[in-house]
Amino acid sequence: MSRPTIRDVAAAAGVSKGTVSFVLNGRPGVAEETKRRILDAARELGFTPSHQARALSVSRAFAVGLVLAREPELLGADPFFPAFIAGVERTLSDRGQALVLQVVPEDQEEAGYRRLAGSKRVDGVFVLDLHVADRRIALLEELGMPAVTIARPDVPSGFPAVLVDDRPGIIAAVEHLAGLGHRRIAHVGGPAHFLHASIRRRAWAEAAGEAPYVEADFSAAGGAQATRDLLSSENPPTAIVYANDLMAIAGMAVAQEYGVAVPAHLSVTGFDNTELAGYVSPALTSVRTDPYLWGRKAAEALLDLIEGEHVPDIPVPPAHLVVRGSTAPTGEKTR
Amino acid sequence: MSRPTIRDVAAAAGVSKGTVSFVLNGRPGVAEETKRRILDAARELGFTPSHQARALSVSRAFAVGLVLAREPELLGADPFFPAFIAGVERTLSDRGQALVLQVVPEDQEEAGYRRLAGSKRVDGVFVLDLHVADRRIALLEELGMPAVTIARPDVPSGFPAVLVDDRPGIIAAVEHLAGLGHRRIAHVGGPAHFLHASIRRRAWAEAAGEAPYVEADFSAAGGAQATRDLLSSENPPTAIVYANDLMAIAGMAVAQEYGVAVPAHLSVTGFDNTELAGYVSPALTSVRTDPYLWGRKAAEALLDLIEGEHVPDIPVPPAHLVVRGSTAPTGEKTR
DNA sequence: GCGCCTCTTCAAACCGGTTTAGGTTCGCGT
DNA sequence: ACGCGAACCTAAACCGGTTTGAAGAGGCGC
Numbered sequence: 001m002s003r004p005t006i007r008d009v010a011a012a013a014g015v016s017k018g019t020v021s022f023v024l025n026g027r028p029g030v031a032e033e034t035k036r037r038i039l040d041a042a043r044e045l046g047f048t049p050s051h052q053a054r055a056l057s058v059s060r061a062f063a064v065g066l067v068l069a070r071e072p073e074l075l076g077a078d079p080f081f082p083a084f085i086a087g088v089e090r091t092l093s094d095r096g097q098a099l100v101l102q103v104v105p106e107d108q109e110e111a112g113y114r115r116l117a118g119s120k121r122v123d124g125v126f127v128l129d130l131h132v133a134d135r136r137i138a139l140l141e142e143l144g145m146p147a148v149t150i151a152r153p154d155v156p157s158g159f160p161a162v163l164v165d166d167r168p169g170i171i172a173a174v175e176h177l178a179g180l181g182h183r184r185i186a187h188v189g190g191p192a193h194f195l196h197a198s199i200r201r202r203a204w205a206e207a208a209g210e211a212p213y214v215e216a217d218f219s220a221a222g223g224a225q226a227t228r229d230l231l232s233s234e235n236p237p238t239a240i241v242y243a244n245d246l247m248a249i250a251g252m253a254v255a256q257e258y259g260v261a262v263p264a265h266l267s268v269t270g271f272d273n274t275e276l277a278g279y280v281s282p283a284l285t286s287v288r289t290d291p292y293l294w295g296r297k298a299a300e301a302l303l304d305l306i307e308g309e310h311v312p313d314i315p316v317p318p319a320h321l322v323v324r325g326s327t328a329p330t331g332e333k334t335r
Numbered sequence: 336m337s338r339p340t341i342r343d344v345a346a347a348a349g350v351s352k353g354t355v356s357f358v359l360n361g362r363p364g365v366a367e368e369t370k371r372r373i374l375d376a377a378r379e380l381g382f383t384p385s386h387q388a389r390a391l392s393v394s395r396a397f398a399v400g401l402v403l404a405r406e407p408e409l410l411g412a413d414p415f416f417p418a419f420i421a422g423v424e425r426t427l428s429d430r431g432q433a434l435v436l437q438v439v440p441e442d443q444e445e446a447g448y449r450r451l452a453g454s455k456r457v458d459g460v461f462v463l464d465l466h467v468a469d470r471r472i473a474l475l476e477e478l479g480m481p482a483v484t485i486a487r488p489d490v491p492s493g494f495p496a497v498l499v500d501d502r503p504g505i506i507a508a509v510e511h512l513a514g515l516g517h518r519r520i521a522h523v524g525g526p527a528h529f530l531h532a533s534i535r536r537r538a539w540a541e542a543a544g545e546a547p548y549v550e551a552d553f554s555a556a557g558g559a560q561a562t563r564d565l566l567s568s569e570n571p572p573t574a575i576v577y578a579n580d581l582m583a584i585a586g587m588a589v590a591q592e593y594g595v596a597v598p599a600h601l602s603v604t605g606f607d608n609t610e611l612a613g614y615v616s617p618a619l620t621s622v623r624t625d626p627y628l629w630g631r632k633a634a635e636a637l638l639d640l641i642e643g644e645h646v647p648d649i650p651v652p653p654a655h656l657v658v659r660g661s662t663a664p665t666g667e668k669t670r
Numbered sequence: 671g672c673g674c675c676t677c678t679t680c681a682a683a684c685c686g687g688t689t690t691a692g693g694t695t696c697g698c699g700t
Numbered sequence: 701a702c703g704c705g706a707a708c709c710t711a712a713a714c715c716g717g718t719t720t721g722a723a724g725a726g727g728c729g730c
Contacts, residue, residue, distance in 0.1 A: 054718080078417070274412065275411070276585065366708060387685080
């Protein structure tokens, strides 16, 4: 026999479908005795409401969407997504919702959102990796799709946002280096069109003053190349603040290759505080972020928004510097 | 105005809902002229069929599920999932299906599958990280849920499987090391209850003969600890074959800390060939796998299976050794 | 005994598709 | 002129829930 339907439960309990529906949704107006009979019958039959049928009648998908617009290889290296997704899921599964993923090539992000919205597969979406003037915001507004973004303070996004502030982390890194005597503190950033990359860069620029900047792409290869550029320049920096750990680790390898000792001749900081940061040599000073928490918060906000509540922006604790062995005073010529 | 329904299209084209449905699904028996009129009307109105309604009437979810049972932190470090998921998505989006993710604590994996199956949210699932005697197989059979596994040759899983053979990669690594003169080639493996970990271990054991083995957990911390154990043992190995890159990289850092030069005094190999492998110092010799491809193949198999086709197991090209700087002849006492 | 109110339950409509069992219409053979 | 089959299309049932309007039952005051 196939799965029991609400009709079977109704028949077993000797009532109508409507009454069963009322009981199962905890609505008032059903006699205690009847309620009990229905619940017993439902348990007896092992009834689980059909998600599809419910979705159709209340026109909700009971799912939210996430569009990942990165090349597969890069995705694998980025510790952000899995942690963020885990956080999202944490909230969603508590609330009986599902997460629908959509991985698309970087240039087809809009199509991804359209697809999710067009077929009403999801009730809302997350918007990650905000761009500087992000077209997705307008698109989603046009589609009437609820959304929550991971945004930065002072950059209105038009939707409720989890406000992540990268600046304190970057500033802490720069100040930590400055405190160690560094004066030429370079920065290897991410693609400038990403809001987070540009904000990290700006924070660095304000704290570090005049110093070399290289734009890379968050990949190890990009970090390595950027480091080569910096180290082979006329007046190489004594410290480099990287926009993520991956580039920083690749950068340390390049330094080694160039015979530049870390941290004796070059101090290095990362960003993300990936697990590996603590297990490379020297261990990487990095900025700790908490994508798992962001995921949880973002999902809560999105679900509330979908249910029609008014959702304010949600600030999360600022990033925090974790000092390890890759940073040291300048001039220390040990080794 | 809200989204147009099939009824609106029918009215606009002056036909019945049924006819519209026929045309939109490309079924024969509709006059060319009518077909054209209907398609025009649909385009005109910007009609997109409601996924929910279709799902209800044909009782399909048009989605497949993936249960990730790992702790969030570990998830972030594992390059496998994102790449696998990207591959899956590649196939799915071509075929109009969606991917529903479910992230659960490691001990609640079964509940995750039950949840996906119970509400008919998905038409099929992937089973990853097979265990040695995996209870999920029986569970899914009981639930009547189509599934595709990522399995290993000679280990029947009861469902169609993408057959990934890790052995050639491990054997190549060991033979490469043996060819360089190594005789004590240790292995740092993953948790023994994972099929892939136990198979890698067995392949290593057969190729390397008597040599130290340490079980770790695929994490950097675990890899570091295992390496400490090996290096501080009475008769330390001259080479270590790690079951993944993360542990290998952490291991290299430990070696450095112990004053054991890689590759001069210790050769090291990883597994996965993550991007970072090429950008640490020395660059890590590793075994290249292709989770993106596995994802694509697995998704194709799963969709075919759901449509009732008979699906054979799918072998994929074996893993391949990528030699880099972390391996060198024994006895080379350079530096 | 009657009207009225409250409490409980039911039947039916609805969500937006797919599918099936019939109708029409038309051309054609005889 | 008639019967018949093919081609085309429609109406209605169905998927499995939710929601609404109304009906029935019982209790109360007068």
